[in-house]
Amino acid sequence: HLYNFRQIGPHTKVFGVISKPVSHSKSPKLYNEVFKSVGFDGVYAHLLVDDIQKFFQTYSSLDFAGFSVGIPHKEAALKCCDEVDPVAKSIGAINCIIRRPADGKLFGFNTDYVGAISAIEEGLKGSHNNSGKNTTSGSALAGRLFVVIGAGGASKALAYGAKQRGARLVIANRTYDRARELADIVGGDALSLDDLPDIPPEDGMILANTTSIGMQPKVDDTPISKHALRSYSLVFDAIYTPRVTRLLREAAECGVTVVSGLEMFIGQAYEQFEKFTGLPAPKELFRKVMENHS
């Protein structure tokens, strides 16, 4: 993916995305292109990992400078770090690990939450149903009912972020007990995914899918039937492959504002870039590279 191993020198910093599946990840393309554009001596690879704890037990001989963490390792990754950022600790999941060069210690962060929430707030600014929902907290999310589909690591980050912005939470998950557990931690109601269409409609509701339902190659799957989407003001999907999932396509057909996972991806990626390189992130470059590749 756009790096040439012959260009790797003794000072080249090596990064990778730990995930399973991993081949869908656009991170290697993105970081390698941005590293090259800004003249940073680094490469970034796909790392297909089954068991993240085993990976870290054996990886120490490999001189990685940092990692992105994806499905399904975001929670288990927490246990692999020597130190974890307090926000990531409350979320209970990380998506970014930096290795301190001096002593090799691993530091875990969560950049998903910032990327996702700001993308949704941006989307609400353009939404026709934004009136009366801005409160003293200043967030367009304050007071709204925020429905999260899924109860994994990405869901935790989003639920935590939405709650912090003053939203009221509902967690809907295939396994009800996991929804209940997350709702109890963050503060909210829990539902089984089958009951999702029965939420009584109210003004300004937001729906956020954080599961892999609808991700390539199963692009015909969707977590909720189209008719139930009309109750929402905004629908967000954390998936970015494909860029427009069936969920987002059907929501747009119902006249609902949609926010693609690409926005979340770009938001979290430039946060990670700054942590990886210590350089300010060239935000417009990230968008340009992603738009060329999606």
Ligand code: ATR
């Ligand atoms: P991540 O940490 O990246 O969020 P995860 O912890 O594996 O990944 O969580 C995946 C989420 O997607 C879970 O909420 C999972 O539901 P369960 O708790 O019931 O396992 C949900 N999920 C994945 N595939 C699904 C499917 N085909 N149908 C319904 N939910 C699914």
